[in-house]
Amino acid sequence: MSVSLPAGELEIGVLGPLEVMVGGNPVDLGGPRQQVVLAVLALEANRPVPVSRLMDAVYGADPPSTSRVQVQICVSVLRRLFAAHGCGNDLIATRPQGYALQIPETRVDLRRFADLAAQGRRLRDEHRLDRAVEYYRRALAQWRGPALDGLVSPMLRPAADRLDEQRISLVEDCVELELRLGRHRDLVAELTALVEQHAMRERLHGQLMLALYRSQRQAEALEVYRRARRTLVDELGIEPGAELQRLEQDILTGNARVRPPEPAEPPPAEAVRTEPPPTEAVGAESLRRESVQPTAIGPVPAVPAAPGLLPTDIADFTGRTDQADTIERHLTEASPDRARLAVPVLVASGMAGVGKTTLAVHVGHRLANRYVDGQLFIDLRGQTTRPVDPSRVLERFLRVLGVPGTGLPETLEERAEMYRHLLSGRRILVVLDNAGDEGQVLPLLPGTASAAVLVTSRSRLAGLPGAGHVEVGLLDPLHSVELLSQVAGPERVRAEPAEAEELAELCGHLPLALRVAGARLATRPQWTVGQLAERLRNETRRLNELNHGVLGIRASISLTYDSLPEQARRLFRRLALLDFPHFSGWVAAALLDEPGTEAQDVLDGIADAHLLETTGSGRGVHSQYRFHDLIRAFARERLADEEPVAEHGPALERALGALLFLASAAHRTCYGTEHRHLRSDARRWPVPERLTGQLVSEPITWLERERLSMLAAVRQAAGAGLVALSWDLAQHAVTLYEMRGYFDDWRETHAIALDAAHRAGDRHGQAVLSYSFGSLFDAQRRFTEARPFLDTALDLFRSTGNEGARAHVLLHIAVIDRLAGRIDDAMTRCRQALAIFQRAGDLVHSAFALHNLAAIELQNGNPDGAHRVLTEALELSRRGGSRRIEAQVLHRLGETHLHRDEPMPAVDAYAAALATVEDTGDPIGRAFALCGLGTAQLRTGNVTESERTLHDALRAATSVGDRLCEAHVLLVLGELELARDEPRAATTYLRGALELFRDIGTPTFVSRTLELLTRAEGGPAGG
Template identity: 45%
Template sequence: MRFRMLGPLEVVGPEGSVLITAERQRVMLGLLLMEANRIVPTERLVDAVWGDAPPSTARGQVQICISMVRANLAKVGLEDVIHTRPPGYAAQVGDDDLDLRVFDRLTLAGRAAAEAGRYAEADTAFAGALALWRGDMHVDSGGARTALQAPAARLNEQRLAVAEQWVDVQLALGQHQQLVEHLIDLVMQNPLREHLRAQLMTALYRSGRQAEALEVYRAGRQVLIDELGIEPGEQLRRLEEAILCGEPDGACPPPQAPVQLSVPAPAPAPVPAPAPVPVPAAAAEPSGVPRLLPGAIADFTGRDAMVAALRGVLESDASDSYGLRIVSVTGKGGVGKTTLAVHLGHLLADHYPDGQLFAKLRGPSAQPVPPAQILERFLRGLGVPGTGIPDSVEERAELFRHLIAGRRVLIVLDDAIDEAQVRWLLPGTCSCPVLVTSRSRLTGLEGTHAVQMNVFTTEQALQLLSRILGAERIQADLPHALELIELCGGLALALRVVAARLAARQHWTIGHMVARLHDERRRLNELTHGGVGVRASFALAYQGLPAEAQVLFRRLSMLEATDFSSWVAAPLLDLDMATAEDTLELLVDAQLVDVELVDGRSTRYRLHDLVRVYSQECLAEKEGTVQRAAVLGRVLSTWLHLLEEAHRRVYGGEHAIHGDAPRRTLDQWVVDREIADPVAWFDAERGSLITVVRQAAAAGLDELCWDLALTSVAMFENRNYFDDWRTTHEIALAVTQRNGNRRGRAAMLYSLGSLHMFQYRLDEAAGRLTVARDLFREVGDAHGEALARRNLAFVEQVRGHHDAAMAGYEEALALLEHADDPTTEAHVLNNMAKIRLERGQLQEAKLALEAALAAVERSGGLRIRAQILCRLGETHLETGDVAEAEHAFSEAMESIRAAGDQVGEAYALRGLATARHRQGAHDDAIEMLERAMAIADRADERMAVGRIRLALGEVTADQRYYARAREHLAAALEVFERMDAVDWRDRALRVLDDIAAVG
């Protein structure tokens, strides 16, 4: 689709996408697309943009805007979309080019299918229609509110109606358990929507959750009474009564007509015929029909979709094919691969009447079973006597292929180690399909239909537990059953073991089993029963690894983060990155490490919870405390290296204060790959960062701990992660105090004081910064003392004590003279320029800003450069040089966007808006200020909100919209009062006084 309106407006042409940022252009294009292939009069476009007060040049401005829209579309190959058609314009759009049209078409198809009882078809259509939405329908501000709000509201309502119809269809298809979570979200978002609430009650009841269904009714009744003063409608009342009576089917909303599911129900597993007794015969003439499959599993459950899909592949007619049919099922140990393969083998027995061959390809000690040995078993099963079996593996394979050629035999190869092992066992023709299970991804087997088998979902796990223990026992203690599933990590083998133990001990509650599993040191012991255990399954994979891979596997459990990037393998092994990464991939191939692609670009690795427990056991057995401490130190030192490099790429130069902790570097190509986008990298890794700071503290590595915390501060500030800032620093402050690290303690107090300063908690900031300043002086750290003095001066500046602030800045500059910290120097000069600007010392302010920009050129910091340019723009505004001011703010915006600084963008937009206002472009100014307000609100940057509100008050007052101006100024005053920002409070009061003077 070229035009997408179901969410933010998007345009994609043959030559790429185009971002239309000007509000008027977005409004006009949006209205034309709403009325696609119909003429929209020019008057409607004027009303959409300016409402009841259009300027005299409105028609001409519409022509200009339409021309600019056409030019933007032409950039991406969409030249012939908007046409002039008196008395206005029309957008010519194909049926598949606009998501609105596709949505309507799919919705109509879904309704027609549902009315005809074709629920699977309706499900597909409704799901496709809803997938087109990328958020609520976007409506711009201003005049567009009246032009687009009504159709947008109508479409949003239609989206919700389709969602309800889709839920009806899903309920008719029996998907009630899968719907519960989705319906809970929908009901919370639309609490007055009675049909949604009825659907949720229905889904809960059919999932065996009667009490919760009734609670949903009671909560909905209370909402309706509180909000509207009415009782629930007839549908909800009847449904509640039916559930209480245990007969809800007649009152439930979805249609209950018979549904033909596209996935056939599994046929009953046939009873295997007894294996024939081999009769001596010529080797070329098979005399046996082998039935080598293990016994069928009576309580197999939870894999219906996978079974149906694989049956389709394995039962397909191969008469027109010359290639082998190979299906490989891969997954970690204990996930249920063998169980699935055996179950499938029995289901397919009638389809392959000439026999079913089965062999385990891995021995009890994790070593591969030689193909020659497996071929001997297969040949004997096919009736070849021992004397007729050749000696060499090549001849055995040839004889095997000859004997089954043209016959219908299913071959099941369980727990294959690699492709080479499997190749000897393959048939020569397509009439005999091969089903292979393996922990490795057998990508080298040409033409393989590969399936990844994952752990059970919660619903599948509940089904398995209910089959073994009985649904009544599970429902009677559902919270503990859910906790049991979580502790087993959804692993089929673990669930079967705990279920078997509970079945054998009827006097044990599920909660009792959960309590025993909570102790990680004993968890794998608890997951053993009747000679079957999870530990043994993991051990098979571990013992089959090369020595270096075994070392990496056990050391991965030292990482307490939930997931990690591949670079950690290098410090864990103390090897180069390429070798370490290859070793990590061996663990992925062995299904001991899971991998996923995040947002389509970032590869993350993780250990399954039970695998991690086994890894910790191996670590404790093989490596001592001293060795583990050295490994952890290398990992944390590498973290510190990456953090410093990310800081350098965003801010330029070094961060403020360094510790004496070692840095372990990575190859440059690894660093470039990991932090190609430093801000995005930090967002992805910040959860891990908090964990490594905590690990450093727990290990007593105080120097590494505080250095890691402090190096992250600039990123925390940039992204407004104030909770993370506080958490990491309080951890580091505690360990530096405990270990008597005075400089580290000073650094943490300085940084926590800075956090309080950014949050305008000025008394707390001054207290911690004062202690930090004194500690830095005592340990002889002039640089740290300068940083503390700078921030103390800023506190005084915010309080309106300009003389004290200037004195503090001068002291900081003197201490910075030999510190080689141009970034901090630029900050100080920028703040001094602000004071001089407020005092009317314009020339002195410009000189300070020029010196600040020169300092920035030495550091390359994008964010401080943008701040200085914004201050320079304010200076130009004070001198009346509006064009230069606009240029400075625009240049600042480039640096801000390059640095990903959201708060900085709000401030730059505020400055640009003031410049546009001075030029007489009042509408543009208000639009920019409202965009800035939205950014500041999202970032929860209260001071920015206050200053933008003040600017809105000034602009609207100049336009004589005094009532609106008073609203903005009152909101700004509330912010400034709360933050004790005296100067800004006084400025807002002066504007209010000016308004009062003119009426």
């Protein structure tokens, strides 16, 4: 290959922003199309790339008719550019149907990365770990950021994503070797940053946990696991994988696998003490046994043959591999510190019917060959009204261990002493099933670590010192169908696979329910699986259907329910009133009509009994809970049987009223005021002030957390005849919907509430929702559809004499008039709204009206007048405490400075607006602020910074679906390319802007875009 290169030689970088260096100096590649073409050629260096692929990379799936010519022009421009820098004309060679970049492999950072990584892997396979790490680190040093960062191309993005995946995978491989080399302390900071950047990568979480644990930071290691679990459950709805769960257990138990590696040069043999010699061990054990001989309980009999009280193992045991492995490791692989001191105890907890006993018995049989001196088992009946007394348990265990009735001590303490003595030094597994609380378990713990204890409970029993914990959850869909198959027969399930999956879903993937369903099918060969699924679809009959012989869901749940205090049972029943997908402590307070702290304690008690599941990642007042489907059905049965019907309506109204109270508080926190003219007379249940402040301190975060509950509440309120509550909840939810672009939720809630308001003849509700529907179409830039709703709202508010609400509508219509070029109409309506707000002393909405008035002044060519108006608006928004309105005023102020040819003050104003919207979590506001900032930067002459900001703005606008903002960004990008004398690139952007402005219906901006497009298409050939 002959390529003439200058002395400094050519370097091309794709592992970060696309970069070309000649002689150590950067080369300006020009417009984005040239950059995309070069990026594709560099990725395939020295291999031919068809022109069709280059066309796809530049234009996507819908290339213009001139796309082939445009690609050829890009190649021609690149060739001239490289030739001008002394790289020769043959750097990009023409090949049949395409082009190839001819360049030595070492001059592309991607090739260097691949070669160094391959060398590192070879050294790893040769067990030369130090050298392998060196090459891995050299490979990673080739990266400057995300691959091809900043390039917008549908075809390049997947390739860049694959490169980023290779990078992070190599990081993980490198860290694994460094952990094996004992460099854990050096890795903590790096891994902490990586986990923040790649929150879904379980391997990185595990490596950070290992590095922290080996650095004597066990608590932090376990906190990493908890954060990882919350993220995975919250974002993906899945639990961490088996490997990460196993690592957590290894850290909890101090398993040898997670200890730091031995030093490469071991210390002298005489300095190392491992295990005591056998004679010393025997002597110590003999002394220990002699020292615990009791004095008050008489002679202790010899232990007979090993007891075997475990029930038979379950032949159709399904799934639970990870939990079974975890339990087995915890009970058999004690840490060095615990090896001869503490008895290993593990608590397997979970809801009724989840299969805790089945799992415990199965693991017990797996461990039988390890605990050769026997297995003890007892059902403590902890959830019944008559749990087994520990003294009676000890009586049974002592008799099995050979103590005659005449030799049994009287008191619990004496029996426990004899029990511990008889188990001392013996390898016995004790399985305590269905424990109610710690008090039942503590007297039954052996005294030495030769024995082990496995406890099952519907509570976590967190008060057992040193105990490990395993949460026994629902089966996954695959194992649910497998269990059905084993109980009902594989042929039945194979014949109706879809119906079997539905049946498993209707059973809530609860093992007991699946066993009942399978047993019913097994005893009714004439039934199809689909028939039973059909019977279970009716929730009111579901618990009746899931009953067979001694198996029954209702009876199983009843045991737990009956053990709850009366207040907890009342709350449990009332929670079934709600159609919410989840609920927080404030819901409990409203249902019980009691202060928040006490109600939260009651709710936690229900969750501790596994009648509720915790969900999401919130903590404290933000904790959330939900029903399992079958437990919800049980709760609704008890609600109907035990709760007076007369109390149902008031309790539901309190809960919905509390949600409205909090939604109003969140709105006030966002805007600094409330739309008091738009509110209903629905009764609001006042959540305590301190709790309200904690809940809505970050209002959008709270509204996001309650988003699904808001939707359910609007629907339920409408169905219950609470019409005012329904529409008021719907219009308060707009605080979230508008800021986050949840247009489907906006439309659905308002359709439900508006229909209810029409049926009830609620004219105020109809007016508010018509106005809000108009706002929805306004937010979607569908102004033609917005106007009829706004006109309807205006007429309704005028007929009811609601001047304040009419002012809000007038402002919205004024915005539409302004964008449509009806400036005089916009000015008139804006001034009318401002006068109404000023008479009412409404600072925030006066500021908003002034902000809109300033926009009209700018459109009239009066930036000085706009500046005066905005100065007043900024003061009012700050006095009113509305950061959102303040951000909008700052944005308009930036626009005003640009009209006054004051680019630097404009940069400052837009930067202040950007900081405010980022602080308040407003993604649409962020897109507009970035667009304004990029425009101001362009006016200062900072083209590079402007381009970066504008592409950020374009990504932000498209991600939230704001077409008006997207159009503005494309317009400014067109200006930028014209400033660079790149008319072809400018034309692409401007045509996109023109299409959007025409579709939205904004003639003023259509005219501006057409002016620039004429310049671009009539300008000199560029690029």
